[in-house]
Amino acid sequence: MMNLIRTLCYTACLLLSCSSIAAELSAHVDKSINKAFWLEQEGDATGAIELLNALNPHRKYDRAYIDRMLGILYWQTEKPELAQQALTNAVSSDVLPADLQAKTRRMLADILLVNGKYDNAILHYQYLIDHIPQGVDGDGKRNSLLSELWMRVAQANYQAEHWQPVLQAVDQYQTYQPALQAPQLTLRLGAQLSLSKWAGAITTVSSLKQLEPAKARWWQQQTGLYLQQKQYGNALANIKQYQRAGFKLTQPEYRTMAKLYASQKAPELAAKIYHDAITDKQTQDWMTEARYWTQARQWDLAIDAWRVTSEQDDQYKKQYVQVLLQQKMYRQALAVVSSIPQPSQGYMLARVEAHYHLADFTNAKEAAKQAFEMQPNEQAKQWLAYLEQREKRLGQQI
Numbered sequence: 001m002m003n004l005i006r007t008l009c010y011t012a013c014l015l016l017s018c019s020s021i022a023a024e025l026s027a028h029v030d031k032s033i034n035k036a037f038w039l040e041q042e043g044d045a046t047g048a049i050e051l052l053n054a055l056n057p058h059r060k061y062d063r064a065y066i067d068r069m070l071g072i073l074y075w076q077t078e079k080p081e082l083a084q085q086a087l088t089n090a091v092s093s094d095v096l097p098a099d100l101q102a103k104t105r106r107m108l109a110d111i112l113l114v115n116g117k118y119d120n121a122i123l124h125y126q127y128l129i130d131h132i133p134q135g136v137d138g139d140g141k142r143n144s145l146l147s148e149l150w151m152r153v154a155q156a157n158y159q160a161e162h163w164q165p166v167l168q169a170v171d172q173y174q175t176y177q178p179a180l181q182a183p184q185l186t187l188r189l190g191a192q193l194s195l196s197k198w199a200g201a202i203t204t205v206s207s208l209k210q211l212e213p214a215k216a217r218w219w220q221q222q223t224g225l226y227l228q229q230k231q232y233g234n235a236l237a238n239i240k241q242y243q244r245a246g247f248k249l250t251q252p253e254y255r256t257m258a259k260l261y262a263s264q265k266a267p268e269l270a271a272k273i274y275h276d277a278i279t280d281k282q283t284q285d286w287m288t289e290a291r292y293w294t295q296a297r298q299w300d301l302a303i304d305a306w307r308v309t310s311e312q313d314d315q316y317k318k319q320y321v322q323v324l325l326q327q328k329m330y331r332q333a334l335a336v337v338s339s340i341p342q343p344s345q346g347y348m349l350a351r352v353e354a355h356y357h358l359a360d361f362t363n364a365k366e367a368a369k370q371a372f373e374m375q376p377n378e379q380a381k382q383w384l385a386y387l388e389q390r391e392k393r394l395g396q397q398i
Contacts, residue, residue, distance in 0.1 A: 290309050306320040
């Protein structure tokens with residue numbers, strides 16, 4: 001939008017300089033126009049406006065020319081609504097020379113766009129597009145002008161959130177300027193995202209990334225689009241390239257990278273990211289790291305991560321005990337279970353298993369009884385039956 005404002009200021013200067021070509025002005029108005037022009041040149045735009053507003057011409061051409069110049073002066077003095085009205089009057093009269101009429105309409109359209117009157121601006125841009133004279137392509141000026149106008153149409157539709165017309169306008173622009181640059185691609189991307197055109201958005205953001213590789217937003221947006229489309233392999237490749245390009249990953253980006261490694265059946269690499277790169281670990285992070293180490297069968301690291309997790313939140317003691325039992329660390333498992341004030345049946349069954357493997361059958365049977373009393377399910381029933389039968393066999397042998 002700042003580029004548009006600068007263009008408007010430049011256009012205003014050009015239009016003011018055209019005052020000398022007003023061959024059809026009445027003598028009195030021509031003299032006043034020239035005086036107003038020189039007042040503006042001397043930095044007295046307010047004086048020029050007062051001079052022009054004092055005129056009351058009867059000829060339509062004189063009135064239109066005065067309104068055109070007032071519109072320019074109002075814009076220069078930061079009175080956009082008055083500028084808009086004056087230029088609207090000048091354009092509506094339709095008596096200015098064709099070239100000057102087109103330039104005045106163009107400035108009116110630009111001011112409408114800046115003032116947020118998007119639909120009205122589009123109508124004027126479209127009129128200009130439809131009425132550009134043919135046969136002036138020799139130096140490429142016609143194509144250049146058409147591309148500028150279609151860009152304005154795209155910008156106005158974008159601001160008005162007319163997404164499909166944005167895409168159509170950018171396509172029209174591309175017929176005159178095949179190599180799209182960042183401004184046009186950004187408009188296309190915004191429209192594609194709003195219309196959920198994910199495949200097209202991936203292509204567009206890839207082009208933006210190639211044009212502006214130093215902008216992190218394009219890398220991040222492409223990763224996000226790959227994730228949205230469940231293209232996890234592409235997402236992982238993109239975030240790795242992003243890191244190799246010299247960007248420092250944020251903590252959320254490291255978490256995403258780890259999740260992507262896990263999705264690609266590389267839990268050890270996922271766990272290493274949590275171990276080495278996640279510096280603000282919360283309980284959930286410790287649990288995730290522990291789970292990845294477990295999947296990677298890195299038992300020492302898994303046990304350590306589960307220990308920290310369980311120390312932060314008691315609900316994870318169950319997983320910690322299970323890993324200890326799996327690794328035949330029975331005494332450590334018993335110590336964890338003993339630290340729980342009111343162990344559930346699951347913990348009691350873990351105690352049964354630990355005592356049994358330590359050949360402490362008396363305590364194993366006692367724990368099995370407690371587990372069965374808590375809930376007479378099949379697992380508790382089987383343990384209790386087995387231990388009682390074993391005790392009976394040993395008694396018969398004696």
